[in-house]
Each structure stands twice: as C-alpha cells, then as structure tokens.
Amino acid sequence: MTNNRPSGFANPWIQLGLNIICVVLYELLLKAGARATADPSKSWSWIGITGLASPLIWLAIVVIILDLVIWLYVLKYIPLSIAFPLSRLVDVLVPISCWLILKEGISSLRWCGIALVIIGLAIVAKPAARLEERL
Amino acid sequence: MTWWSLVLILVWLGTFVAGQLFFKRAMESSGVAGFRNRQTISILSIGILLMTVSFFLNLGLLQRFDLSYLYPFQGLSVIIVTLMAAIILKEKLTWRLTIGTLLITAGVVLVSMS
Numbered sequence: 307m308t309n310n311r312p313s314g315f316a317n318p319w320i321q322l323g324l325n326i327i328c329v330v331l332y333e334l335l336l337k338a339g340a341r342a343t344a345d346p347s348k349s350w351s352w353i354g355i356t357g358l359a360s361p362l363i364w365l366a367i368v369v370i371i372l373d374l375v376i377w378l379y380v381l382k383y384i385p386l387s388i389a390f391p392l393s394r395l396v397d398v399l400v401p402i403s404c405w406l407i408l409k410e411g412i413s414s415l416r417w418c419g420i421a422l423v424i425i426g427l428a429i430v431a432k433p434a435a436r437l438e439e440r441l
Numbered sequence: 442m443t444w445w446s447l448v449l450i451l452v453w454l455g456t457f458v459a460g461q462l463f464f465k466r467a468m469e470s471s472g473v474a475g476f477r478n479r480q481t482i483s484i485l486s487i488g489i490l491l492m493t494v495s496f497f498l499n500l501g502l503l504q505r506f507d508l509s510y511l512y513p514f515q516g517l518s519v520i521i522v523t524l525m526a527a528i529i530l531k532e533k534l535t536w537r538l539t540i541g542t543l544l545i546t547a548g549v550v551l552v553s554m555s
Contacts, residue, residue: 336499336500336503337503340500340503340504341503341504343504344504344505355497355500355501356504357497357500357501357503357504363500370496374489374492377464378464378467378468378485381464381465381468382468382471382472385465385526385530385532385533386461386462386464386465386522386523386526386530386532387522387523387526387527387530387532387533387534387538388538390461390519390522390523390526391519391523391538391541391542391545394516394519394545394549397512397515397516397545397548397549397552398548398552401552415551415554416551416552418551419547419548419549419550419551419552419553419554420548420552421548422544422545422547422548422551423544423545423548423549423552424548425544425548426540426541426542426543426544426545426546426547426548427541427545428541429537429538429540429541429544430537430538430541430542430545431541432537432541433535433537433538
C-alpha cells in the first residue's frame with residue numbers, strides 16, 4: 307500500500323465508523339419506505355421501482371450516495387477482506403438501537419448472535435490493527 | 442418462498458458482491474492511475490451499475506419479506522465478499538480473518554433467526 311494514511315477526520319478507520327452509521331440510517335429508512343409503498347399485487351413491482359413513491363426512499367438514496375463516497379474512500383486504504391467484515395458491525399447496532407430507542411425486546415438467542423458477531427469482529431480487528439502498524 | 446424469489450435473492454447477493462469487488466478494483470486503479478483515468482472511471486461505473494441493480498432488487502424483496510427474513514442472506518454476503526476478495530483480488534486471507542468472518546456470519550444468521 308503506497309498511500310500515506312491521512313490523520314484526523316480523514317483517517318480511514320474513522321470514515322469506516324461513519325460508513326457504519328450511514329448504513330444503519332439507510333437500512334431503517336429503506337424498510338420504512340418499502341413498508342409504506344408495498345403493493346405485491348403488481349407483478350412488476352418485484353424490481354422495487356414502486357418504492358420511489360416514498361420520500362423516505364429518496365432520503366435513503368441521498369444517504370446511500372453519501373455512504374458510497376465514504377466507502378470508496380475507505381476501500382482506498384483498507385483491504386476489502388478486512389473492511390467489509392468490520393462494516394457488518396451494523397448487524398449488531400441495528401438490533402441494539404431498536405432495543406435502546408424503540409424498547410423492543412431482544413431474546414436470549416438473539417443476544418447470543420450479537421455476542422458471536424462481536425467476538426468475530428474482535429478477531430477480525432486484530433489483523434486490521436496489524437495492518438495499521440504497517441501503514 | 443417461490444423459486445422466483447430465490448432467484449431474485451441470489452441475483453441481489455451476486456450483484457452486491459460483484460459491485461464491492463469492482464469498487465475495490467476501481468480504488469486500486471485510482472491509486473495507480475488517478476481518478477480521471479478512463480480505466481478507473483469504467484470500473485467504478487460498472488460497480489455503481491451493479492450496486493444500483495442490487496439496490497432495487499433489495500427494495501423489491503423488502504416489499505415482500507420482513508427485514509428479519511432477508512437478513513440471514515445479507516449475513517452470508519460477509520463470507521462471500523471475504524472469500525472473493527481473497528480469490529479474485531488476491532488479498533491475504535489469514536486463519537484469524539477466516540474464523541472471525543465465520544463467527545460474524547453465524548452471529549448475523551442467529552440474530553435474524555431469533
């Protein structure tokens with residue numbers, strides 16, 4: 307890797323964190339928008355184009371484009387095989403934020419799944435830390 | 442689930458994974474040849490096209506299925522992307538990374554099943 311890693315806000319690891327926040331945000335927006343526009347009676351709605359009727363989907367698209375730029379920036383500095391598994395932190399953050407904010411219940415089996423993801427992330431983060439030393 | 446929705450889920454995953462690979466290639470190319478390079482732009486465009494297809498398929502699927510039903514498939518994308526990055530992009534796949542990725546995948550599937 308020949309690029310010098312930028313520091314401060316431009317640090318790719320901070321940008322990876324921003325990317326994760328964007329993904330959580332647009333996943334929730336997409337589901338809300340999709341639910342509002344669902345009409346399975348139309349056969350061609352399989353391609354999802356009917357979702358564009360919802361302003362929530364358009365807001366989600368704005369976040370997705372922002373997220374794309376951030377993600378490309380992250381990929382410039384971090385290998386895909388490390389950045390992508392780490393970006394799946396969203397799979398932990400979505401249920402936990404539903405639990406904290408929406409007061410939704412989390413079953414013990416789900417807590418086990420969350421624990422597994424966190425252990426996996428910690429294991430993946432180790433080669434990431436080594437990569438950081440090399441940069 | 443009909444065979445048709447299974448096909449759509451597979452195409453959704455396939456375009457998503459391919460899009461990620463194209464993105465990484467585009468950024469590699471931009472590091473060598475710069476952003477206004479023709480090769481960089483075309484690889485990036487293919488990536489964006491694939492991601493757009495994946496996006497609309499995801500939307501169509503979300504209109505029919507619960508997010509919790511679709512999530513295990515999204516969880517699978519972790520293992521597929523990491524594997525493809527090792528095979529196609531020749532990124533180094535250590536045992537540590539493999540085990541971590543498998544645990545994340547198992548965890549995501551468990552979260553969405555419960």
